[in-house]
Amino acid sequence: MTLFDGIYPFYPQQRRIPFFDVDLMIVIIVFLTFACSFLLILPGIRGRARLFWFVRVITSLFIGAVIVAVNFTSDWEVGYVRTNTTYKAFSNAVVNAEVGLQVGLSGVNITLTGNPVNQINETIDYNEQFSWTFGTNYDEEYNEGLRKGLPNPILYLAEKFTQNSPCGLNIQYRISGHYASATMWVAFCAWLISNVLFSMPMFVYGAYMTLVTAAFMIFSLVSFSTVKNAPMCVIQFGTTTLNTDFGGSFWLTLATGLLCVLIGVIVIMMDIIMPEKLKAFFNLDEEEEEEILVEEYINPHFLKTDTFRSPLDFKLTIKNI
Template structure:
């Protein structure tokens, strides 16, 4: 990279566009480990219970990994635009680049990709991504100042400046508050999901269904909290004559899908509890447990005195008339 007045205006090393976050990979690996551990038990289960057990485990793990993963993803809201913009500071050269904005619950990712033209003007490949966090333990403005000192590409700095606290747009305040409420509500949904799994392992299935309904409700509340940003006036992010527009991303729709699945599963459990309790207990493998418990209670409380005399436990013994 060429020097400009003796100073490197950009990275000493190129930053690549992110594919997966480390936290997301960690969560996925942990849940995959749980799934593999449970699936190893399947050969020891016989009959239809094997199918029911597999469906329950995979469905619960899918909901759990979805609730936790969307906390760390950066595509709750995304947008791309192709624009002709200046790339280097103090340089009149214009390049054609794809500029992307990815909003998550913990910050924003701003990407700049080469559009395939005019690379000879800057003598490098445009492929950068920068993350600007706004969590409680991170200072967005400080990260932005560090970006200025390092000399980030101008499209990244232009978009990042819209989210600073000094910007008249107040976009960071709007996104940060809604994201914090959405994140807190999702953690409550994760807690209710754990409680539902504990209740489904006991003969109180209807309460597990209620907890699934509560999980779905909290997930929908998190979506409503995040979507309040759309109702606020927003500054336009313009590059010449084109404007960067954003829409809901994959994490938003994944959260909506899991919330609806929780509603469907919870309503199904509650309905079967009142309409067909035997089928519900069969699906959760509780009928055999009750039969074994009844057999153990019968054997434990059978009076051997009546059995030896050939009388049933319900038949009262005859009184001896010689006994006064």
């Protein structure tokens, strides 16, 4: 420890703003770029096909963005508690603050916000990330927090997830997070294949792959939710207990998975009951009608005339009409 303003321990680094994930922002920017590019070419699509294309592309981009983005979010499971707690080691100073815990697939995010923010001549507004992804060591990041002199509530929560903690939270959340992330990437691959199949006259197979996408998203949720059934360690701040519930990313993934199920079932039923309307939705009916006109009305007499020198001339004439 080094003396900092006469108080042990110290925190020389500038306090972080609320968690800003660069990877998550890159994912959002990429999918927004795709969406904006499509909106620029949307006016060039004629007739009712414009609405059909808009619904298809925006829905597909939304599903893909959710599948990728939730791998980098930190709110699969969240919990908050407001309590009076000690602030620093070797000090009896007590502060009133809100302690927050956010668990994601790649680690935990712990926040400490004073109520009010300025207490005991300090700004109590911390946001710390501890990761267990491949290539990182959670215990090393925790030890780094000890060296920096993070406040007691943050270190107390972070210690619960260390490998040597008797709570065993590290292995529970780390393994379930790795499996959940892996199944989400498989769902992303299935989403890509479904888009390829939907762009071809193979709608039923695209619907099947959409159901596969939904299945792997549900598998991911099941993998993460198994932690809730495991014996949990009590997280106590004085007389107050911090309890966690599923967060926004969990429910967003569930809603998107159910949306994929709905899309797959609707496409399969439409292929059985009303295939013509399904073709119209995918903008194939106009192309088929043109082919029929070409096959039925082009004959050698027309091809010998000056008006229609080739089937292509006749097809272009039909389009202009």
